[in-house]
Structure formats: C-alpha cells, structure tokens
Amino acid sequence: MTKIKKGIKNQSSLKVVDFFCGAGGVTCGFKNIGIEVLGGIDIDPQFEKTYEENNQAKFLNKDVSNLAPESLKDLLPIFTNQDDLVFVGCSPCQYYSNLKSDKTKSKKGRLLLDDFKEFVLYYKPGFVFIENVPGLETKKGSPLHKFKSALRREGYSFDQKILNAKYFGVPQNRRRFVLIASRLTKVQLPKQVRSKDNTVSVSDAIGDYKIFPAVKAGNEDKSKFIHSVSKLSPLNLERVQRTPKNGGSRKAWENDERLQLECYKNHDGHYDVYGRLHWNRPAPTLTTRFIYTSTGRYSHPEQDRALSLREGATLQSFPLNYNFYSPNKGAIATMIGNAVPPKLAEAIGNSLLQHWTEWQNLEQRQEQ
Template structure:
C-alpha cells in the first residue's frame, strides 16, 4: 500500500519486484497548496505505469479506518509505503526555519494507518530535516507511536548517489519492522560494495538521448520535451558556457553582460557572485546532477540547463536523473506539472533497492546486490565494485 503515492516513484520499485503486488494507493494530487486538490494530475501517471488508480483523498482529512475500508483489506498489507510531503521540512524553503507547515503533521498521522493496517514493514522517505530540523518532533512522535506498538525503527540520512542515483540528493529513510523481524536498511544491502565514479554522472545518464530544441518534442517520446525558450531567454542560455557554466560567466564580455537580469546585477554589486550560482546554470557532464526539486521546470530555478544544448533539461532527462526507467510514462496536459511529479518522487532506482530490503526482511534471504538494479535505469551491474576491488582502484 502506498500513501502519498504521487507519480508512483516509491510504488514502482515494489511493482517491479516479483515478490510484491501493489494493493492500493492514495494521493490528493496537490500541485501547490494554492492550486487545490487534483491539480498536479499525478494519479493518471501512477495508473499508466502501475495499473492501479490511486484513491484521490486528502490524507489529512480521512480517518485511517475509513481509508482502509475504501482502499484494501488491512490484512493484505505486508508493506506500507508512506512518504508525506517534504516541503515543510526542507531547508530550501526559508520560512521553514521558524514556521511549522501544517502538512508536517501528516508524518505523525502515519502511525494511525500503521495501527489500522498492522503492516510487517513501514517505509518512509523524506528530506534529512525530517530527522534533524527544527520540526523533527513530528518524526519523534511517529517513532514513539511505532515503538509503543512494538516496531523497531531505524532512520538515517543518505546521499543517494552512493546507491547509484546520478544526482546529488540527500534523503532520510525510515524503516520500521514488526516484532520478530530483522531491522535491515539499504546500507545493509550495500555492505561491502561501492560504485565506479562514472556510473552516477549526467553523461552516463542522458548523453545517449537525441538532441531536441527548446520547447520541441522528440518524435518517438512525448516526454522528451522541455520548457520553451525564445528571445532573450534563449540567448541568455546560449551565452552560458557548456558543461557547468553559470550566470556569473556572463560577466566575461560586454556582449554577454547584457543578458544579466536585475537580481543578478544586485548580486554583482553586493560582491556575491557565488550567490544563487546554480540559477541559469548548466549541468556538468561528469558529475551527478544537482538536486532535482519540484520546481525544476525552468532554468531560472536552478542548475537545470542541459550541459550542451541551449535549453532546460527535458522531462525525460529529469526523470532518468531521478532514477526512473527510460520508458516510464508521465501523463498530463501541463508540462510544468510533469516536472513537479518528477521532483516530488522517490527515485524508483532507490525504491527497487528498498523492495529488495523488504523482501530480505520478510524472507530472511539476502538478495544479490546486482539483482537490485532496476532495469531501464542508468545503473548497471558492472558499476558495482566490491570493497576490496575499490581499494585497489584507489
């Protein structure tokens, strides 16, 4: 069962694992609090890839008993996936230093669903500030409730490129196991193994895709399309150097200085050339991508421009960098919302590994790590390096 299921990133890893079957999902499809329910349209994407239509309900308003009655018999749920919104915890949102977002309370409410469904395993993903930020009391309330029910809770933060994601993405993973089951985590799955450096680069992930112009669409992939750019916006990106260039590079010549916008000149006058350096920046070919956030649909929101082509990275490119299989379909009329579905998602490359952890917990059989590589993603079995071999390489 998947609560806060979004476009299916967390579910897909379990859907792709032969030992699991998705019984149900629920998501209210909010794009922003101001846009209202159903706006982001992620349930259609979920259905297109997993074959289940999520229940479109507000998990802040529906009780756990009612949800269980409407979605699936609690006795059929071995693994509960619950990834409440991370926006209210993220350090990227300045007001989160002092203001507790009402959505944060959804974390502790997950305990109600656990009490009703009594899954053998609960898995949750969120930003690291869930465990260490100013509003970590929401997580602590959940942990206390779970432990009172007899669950063992393990929670820690990880840089997901360590597990093969071609992106600089730090996330907290929470795994709670019922009495009598081992408390295993993704770190246990990777014990004794590392990765080749080139396996988590932008070059590995997206360099094979066909070139497309800004706003255009590849003929064989409706998701290989990006936000349209024209006029000065297109000229600005074209003036930024390939492979990691940034807006500060526009200061090189009078011909390119003219493309600086007022906020850039303000940073220049303040002597803060490194401030917001990722804005209008290009990705580096031979590094992991920057963190792909929900507002990744415009080059002005971060280092989201293609390393060479004069455009925003496409929906398909962002999805691959977020660990989705290359054939995953994103559905909806609004391209901006497709980008949001990706930025909000748990990377399936990671959730497939979590499915292997869950299978290990339930069966007692240690899976081979190479079997936990999700087909169709940028990670390959040959990228795995045993610790002994890794030391020799170093």
C-alpha cells in the first residue's frame, strides 16, 4: 500500500474535476447541492457553450487519451494528494451497453477508463466516482477490473452497485453501474428505496400542459425551452395514431399488412418500438434517439408524436432552465441521452459530502 501524504483538510466542500463531462449532467447535479466543480473535460467541442453557460465552470476541450496527467495541474487549480478533490470519470459507455447495436464507432472509447486511471494514479484525489452501463462490470475485456485493482494497490476503499436512477428522483427506469472510492475513509453508496412511492412518473415530470403545451410532430421551438419535436412521415404518423394512448404498443396494428414493419412480420417481441409512454410510470431508459418513435417507447402518452427535446431533458432530470446549444436537433438529443441524470449525481454527491464531513470531524477529534 502506498503511503499518502495528507493534503488540504477542514474545507467546507469538495472540489471536482468532471472528466468526459459532456453537457454537464454530473456537474449540474453536484452544483445543485453546493459542491464546487473546477471544470469539465471533453473531447467534443460542441459541449462547451452548454457546459459553461449552465454551470459557470471551465470547459477544457481535451482528449484525455492524449493529455499528459501532469499537465492538468497547469490547466486547473489542483495538486497531487489533495484530500478534498474528487475525480469523476463517467466515460462514454456504448461499447459495453447491452443494446444490440453496431459497436464499431464506440470501440475506440472502450478503454477510456484506463486513461482516466492514469490521472487517478498520478493525482491520488481524496475521492473518485464513476458511472457507466451495467455491462462495464460483466463484459469481456472491460478495463474495470484493472481499475479496481489499481485502486486497491493505492489504498482506496470503494463501494459499487447497480443503481436504478428511478429511485433517486429521476423519472426514468435507468440502471447504471456506479462506483465511489476514497483513500481517506470507507465509503458507501446511497441505498435504494425500492418502492413505487419513491418514484417520479412521466405524468409528474411532463404532464403539465401549461409547461409542456400540446404540439404536433415536426414542431420547431426556436426558444431556449426547445419544445421541438421530430417530423413523422404520413405512414409513421398513422402508426402512432393507431397505437393506444397511455402505454399502448405496436401490437395494436401488428396484423395490418400496410402498417406492420417487414422486420417484425415473423418476429414476436420488441414491443417498445413505436410504443407510447405510460403516464403513471417512470419512462424507459432514454437513449440518444429518444426523439424518434421508431427507436423505442418514446411516443408521447397522448399526443401523436415523439418526445420533444425539453421533455427528454426533463425525464433526464435536468432543470427546466438548463439550456442546450446546437442548431442540430440530433446533437442536442445526444447531449441529453448520454448525460448522467443530475438527480442521480445529486444522490452520489450527497454521499461523498457525508463521507467527507465525517472524515473531517474524525480528523479534528484526533488532533484535539
């Protein structure tokens, strides 16, 4: 075990570097509960305006794979062995997703956790937090096991679980692998209260028509509220119209030769495709393609259209005043769908704050 020299203590909060920050889901959640985020790092420059304007935190457009760990302290006010420092590493996760999709584009990002590990080993922050798809833990070739071994060697304690965001205030059934670690103290993830009473429904989130007015497919909202909706072809519009409201599926028109898709004529299953959301349940997991009726259960519970951009952001638990900047609807949907839900980040952040405060109090008592 490596002997760690103590860094700063007796601080009121924590300081965070958000690796692979995207549009800022983790940063948003942490800032909501008073944690100071020093900056976010991401390879994609399209996130910069969204990240900085919403979070008042510095955005570093850097490729972590090609960034020397020692250079980060020249870009952000951090140093090695800093007790009040948190490194967040929620790297892109499509390669380890259980979705049966083409992994070619995501293959090059499969080892980003290895790159993140080099920064952890160099700086040895007081705390570490990662979030990813459950497959990160189980899929062959995952870098997670080497990552955990490295944490153990450096004296970190960690806790890991599959958490469902729906039990932490996110109106969405979203299962994720979560790990928190600390070299200061034993850590524990927040407990899931598995109860329907502890979930937020689609109706609770987006059912108020005064906030989310009824619109038609193809609606273009040029305001920052972006209640914009993808267009539908006449045939797809008819499919949605024929799908029963409040949770209906394409099963309602599977025997209609004109409406049934060729790929499903001899296939039973995947009834979420072209399905409507249920008002009284959390939404299914939002992907980057939630704006299309043909990619999952993303049709509005009542209206004949897919979810709007703002509805998707709300189901991800972003505040209504969180603004997304891009002229491209698909790019904004990607920002939203790939984000860590801020409410889930809040729960993790509160756990880290609790451990930090307990450790500080213990240190103070020992010094007296």
